[in-house]
Amino acid sequence: MEVIIRPDPTAATQLAAALIADQVRTKPSSVLGLATGATMERLYAELVRQHKEEGLDFSLVRTFNLDEYVGLSPEDPHSYRHYMNAQLFNHINIDIRNTHLPHGQAEDLKLECRRYEALMQACGGVDLQLLGIGRSGHIGFNEPLSALQSRTRDKALTPTTIEQNEGYFPTPADMPRCGITMGVGTILEARDIVMLVTGSSKAAVIAKAVEGPITSMISASALQMHPHCRTIVDEAAATDLTQQEYYHWIFENEDEWRAYR
Ligand code: GLP
Numbered sequence: 001m002e003v004i005i006r007p008d009p010t011a012a013t014q015l016a017a018a019l020i021a022d023q024v025r026t027k028p029s030s031v032l033g034l035a036t037g038a039t040m041e042r043l044y045a046e047l048v049r050q051h052k053e054e055g056l057d058f059s060l061v062r063t064f065n066l067d068e069y070v071g072l073s074p075e076d077p078h079s080y081r082h083y084m085n086a087q088l089f090n091h092i093n094i095d096i097r098n099t100h101l102p103h104g105q106a107e108d109l110k111l112e113c114r115r116y117e118a119l120m121q122a123c124g125g126v127d128l129q130l131l132g133i134g135r136s137g138h139i140g141f142n143e144p145l146s147a148l149q150s151r152t153r154d155k156a157l158t159p160t161t162i163e164q165n166e167g168y169f170p171t172p173a174d175m176p177r178c179g180i181t182m183g184v185g186t187i188l189e190a191r192d193i194v195m196l197v198t199g200s201s202k203a204a205v206i207a208k209a210v211e212g213p214i215t216s217m218i219s220a221s222a223l224q225m226h227p228h229c230r231t232i233v234d235e236a237a238a239t240d241l242t243q244q245e246y247y248h249w250i251f252e253n254e255d256e257w258r259a260y261r
Contacts, residue, residue: 001229002089003210003247004257005238009042009198013236015260017046019230021056023192029060031120033129033182033190034088035140036080037064039198044088051092058094062123064116065101067181070154072104076260078169079104086255102152102180113152113180129190133197135219136160137191137205137243140196144217146226150183184222193229193258195220200236203212207240 006012020043023030034040050056066082068149074081081101089099100119106112120126131139136158143158153244156178166172187193189229209220210231223229238244251257 001210001224001226001231001249003231003233003238003241004242005241005244005247006232006234006250009234009236012196012198012232012237013039013042014046016194017043017050017233018260019129019194019232020047020130021050024056024058024061028057030127031123032061032063032123033071033126033131033187034063034065035130035132036067036083037132037134038128039196041087043130043196047088048091056092058092060071060247063094063099063100064120064182065099066121066129066187067179068102068104068182069176070104070178071176072110074103076103078174078247087109103178104180106180109154109180112212113154116180117152117186128192128194129187131193131195131215131220131223133185133195133199133202133206133209133220134161135164135205137209137220139187139195139220139223140185141179142184142187142218142219146184146219146221148214148216148219149185151186152180154178154180154183184216184219188222188226190212190226191228193223193226195223195229195231196233196235197231199235200239202233202237203239204232206237207232207242211242 068080072079102116141155166175169175208218214221
């Protein structure tokens with residue numbers, strides 16, 4: 001894993017967006033794995049800006065989102081489908097038929113999970129997976145004790161995650177208690193991973209994920225096994241990392257990052 005520290009949320013977000021934009025320019029028919037959450041709103045705004053002002057072309061891109069709430073229809077304003085349309089898809093030239101999320105209202109959830117995995121395979125797998133991290137250490141909705149080889153499945157949400165996300169719903173009771181999520185094993189099959197983490201509320205959990213032991217208690221720690229995972233954090237999220245000096249050196253000196261300095 002590489003960890004890159006940028007001075008503030010804007011710089012961290014711009015770097016993550018630049019990595020995604022470069023992926024799309026290099027391979028216009030890229031399969032992108034996408035994430036939701038407040039952190040990603042700024043990133044999608046930057047991709048929309050690059051589309052509108054710089055002609056970043058999404059016409060051949062295909063996308064698979066990490067997760068969706070069980071029980072919500074795509075039209076529900078609290079669904080991740082609604083979030084994705086509102087934050088990104090409605091503002092770029094992507095073919096909406098090439099954008100995929102699990103169906104939260106599928107009658108047979110197990111079948112829906114198998115369908116989603118099969119569709120990902122049929123599209124050739126994910127080229128670049130974008131990730132955030134939840135306060136429980138989750139990636140997607142892979143809550144503590146998620147098997148590190150897990151596949152797409154329905155997963156009960158922890159009180160920590162419910163507390164983190166219930167503010168988006170009219171009342172806490174309206175928040176679904178389960179999600180469908182790509183598994184940790186599914187996520188690890190992406191050819192490239194970019195994780196974006198900003199803000200002091202994530203400092204403790206990102207330090208555990210990046211520098212702590214690999215454990216199903218923090219599903220993001222499984223990313224330490226991925227051969228090409230880049231974690232972009234801002235200074236506030238980096239506070240608890242012990243190797244900050246080294247991470248700064250990498251960004252300032254490694255050739256790979258020259259174009260982004
Ligand atoms: C949700 C999503 C995660 C995301 C997390 C972080 O729980 N399922 O994929 O990483 O939110 O959200 P935020 O950026 O709002 O902290």
